[in-house]
Amino acid sequence: MGVNIAVQRKTAYPVARMSEVPKGLPETAENISRGGFNQHAGPIWRLPAEGEVRRFALVVAEKHMNSAGSVHGGLLMTFADIAMSQTARAVSGAPMCSTVSLTCDFVGPGKLGDILEAKVRVTRQTRTMVFLSADIVAGARMVAVATGLWKIT
Amino acid sequence: MSAPPGFAPTRLIDPFEIHVGPIFEQGEKGSKRFGLRVDKRHVNMNGVIHGGMLMTFADAAMGQAAWDACDHADCVTLNMQSQFLAPAREGDWIEVAPLLTRRMRSLMFLRGDFTVDGAAIYSVSSVWKILGVD
Numbered sequence: 001m002g003v004n005i006a007v008q009r010k011t012a013y014p015v016a017r018m019s020e021v022p023k024g025l026p027e028t029a030e031n032i033s034r035g036g037f038n039q040h041a042g043p044i045w046r047l048p049a050e051g052e053v054r055r056f057a058l059v060v061a062e063k064h065m066n067s068a069g070s071v072h073g074g075l076l077m078t079f080a081d082i083a084m085s086q087t088a089r090a091v092s093g094a095p096m097c098s099t100v101s102l103t104c105d106f107v108g109p110g111k112l113g114d115i116l117e118a119k120v121r122v123t124r125q126t127r128t129m130v131f132l133s134a135d136i137v138a139g140a141r142m143v144a145v146a147t148g149l150w151k152i153t
Numbered sequence: 154m155s156a157p158p159g160f161a162p163t164r165l166i167d168p169f170e171i172h173v174g175p176i177f178e179q180g181e182k183g184s185k186r187f188g189l190r191v192d193k194r195h196v197n198m199n200g201v202i203h204g205g206m207l208m209t210f211a212d213a214a215m216g217q218a219a220w221d222a223c224d225h226a227d228c229v230t231l232n233m234q235s236q237f238l239a240p241a242r243e244g245d246w247i248e249v250a251p252l253l254t255r256r257m258r259s260l261m262f263l264r265g266d267f268t269v270d271g272a273a274i275y276s277v278s279s280v281w282k283i284l285g286v287d
Contacts, residue, residue, distance in 0.1 A: 037203035040173070040194045063172045072169035073230040074212040078205025085204075099204040103234045 021045070022059045024115045029057060032086060041078045046086065047117070054090065056083040056118040060110055071110030071143070080104060080134045080146035083118035088130040088150035091122055097130065102148035114138040128152050157246065160188050163217060170213045173206060182221045184250070187214035191245045201240040202247075207267070208235055210247065211277045215263045218251035219281040222261055227284040231260075239274045247274065254278075259286040 021029045025045055033042030041064075047055035058064075058079050066072045081099055088097035110116055116138055123131040129151060136144040156162075160177035170176070173195070177188040187210075189195075195206040212230055219228050241247055247267050254262040260282060267275040 034198075036193075036197050037195050037206050038197070041203075041205055041209075062168055064169050066167040066169065068227070068229075072167055072209070072212070073233065074173070074205070074209025075169050077208040077212070077233065077235075078203070081204045081208070096199075099235075099237050101234070101236045102204065102208070103232070104208075105232050106230050 022115075024059070025057055032056075032082075037078075038082060041075060042082075044079065044082050050119075052121060054083070054087045054120040056086065056120070058116045058118075060112055060114045060116060062112065065112060069109075069111070071114070071116070073104075073106055076106065076110065076116075076136060076144045077102065077104050077146070079116060079118055080136060080144065081148070083120050084132040084134050084146070084148050085150065087120045087122065087132055088152070091125055092130055092152045094152045096153045097150045098153055100129075100149040100151050102146060104144055104146040106144055107142045110136075110138055110143045114143075116143060123147075156188055156190060160186075163187065163213075165213070167213075169209065173209055174213075176210060176213055178217070183253075185218060185221070186248055186250045187217065188249075189247045191241055191243050191247065193243055196243050200243050202242070202245070204235070204237055207237070207241075207247075207275050208233065208277075211235065211249070211265060211267070211275070211279070214249050215251050215265060215277065215279050215281075218253065219261050219263055219279075222253050222256055222263075223281075223283045226286075228261065228281050229284060230279060231282050232280040234278050236276045237274075238276060239272065241269050241274050245269045259283050 029045040033039040045057040156177040249265040264278040
């Protein structure tokens with residue numbers, strides 16, 4: 001009986017829920033958190049690019065917070081890493097790119113429910129490396145600024 | 154898989170650290186070592202630890218050391234610089250002994266070299282602000 005209830009619950013649970021675009025994001029947003037830590041920390045969404053700027057979004061949930069009521073720095077760096085890694089892969093066409101270094105300034109607090117957006121720019125691309133920067137904003141509020149270096153592998 | 158003998162779970166209060174933890178520690182305030190056992194939640198599709206998880210572990214470990222260094226005043230990360238030296242994999246035990254480079258009235262500088270079996274895999278330097286002090 002107990003087993004049946006569990007099975008029914010499992011089947012009744014809307015499986016597509018995670019890929020439904022959250023309120024506040026454009027319908028064209030694409031969930032890029034398909035597994036591993038990316039999914040555990042995410043979900044992270046790819047938004048349509050604006051000219052040279054590649055955009056990603058994360059909706060701040062309870063699990064992303066610190067005890068002071070702000071978004072955790074580790075999550076902000078994770079978001080920056082994923083957004084810039086995706087961009088490094090996209091612009092290089094390489095299946096894999098590895099983060100070599102990443103620097104992050106924590107400019108202001110992100111809050112629960114914020115839609116954080118990472119605006120990623122390519123500073124320079126060489127045969128083997130990609131130099132990137134990302135501004136992480138919540139609307140008009142600046143939350144973090146990150147730069148990093150990716151090796152094309 | 155758990156921590157090596159002598160390590161006990163660090164008391165975590167940040168929801169994101171609880172979400173990705175546990176992390177472990179050994180030793181006395183001011184000279185603590187911190188450790189993380191890499192599990193399947195922490196890795197990429199290729200079984201290598203995600204850079205974001207390393208940076209989160211670093212923020213947590215440096216944060217604990219910073220908090221100890223300012224007698225448990227409120228403090229926040231202002232800046233963190235990370236260098237990814239080599240991959241760590243699921244099952245690996247990562248260890249760091251955070252080093253307080255300098256403490257000023259309102260700022261603290263901390264760095265750390267992270268190792269697996271004694272080999273450096275990741276290194277950070279960070280700047281912390283003690284809140285409520287000019």
